[in-house]
Amino acid sequence: xxxxxxxxxxxxxxxxxxxxxxxxxxxxxxxxxxxxxxxxxxxxxxxxxxxxxxxxxxxxxxxxxxxxxxxx
Numbered sequence: 001x002x003x004x005x006x007x008x009x010x011x012x013x014x015x016x017x018x019x020x021x022x023x024x025x026x027x028x029x030x031x032x033x034x035x036x037x038x039x040x041x042x043x044x045x046x047x048x049x050x051x052x053x054x055x056x057x058x059x060x061x062x063x064x065x066x067x068x069x070x071x072x
Contacts, residue, residue: 013021 008017010018010021
């Protein structure tokens with residue numbers, strides 16, 4: 001069995017290696033942020049739909065505007 005190669009240190013990387021490392025880290029963090037945002041949006045949508053269905057009453061008609069006044 002061979003022993004695994006040690007992970008290179010950032011200080012020992014070449015300029016291209018540092019750029020690739022930092023680009024990968026930025027892509028990883030951006031992906032995590034987008035994923036968290038999408039999960040949050042899905043939760044809000046699900047909660048809103050559930051609240052709408054819970055409050056839906058078939059005996060209530062659609063709202064009608066009786067009088068609309070505006071200041072001019």
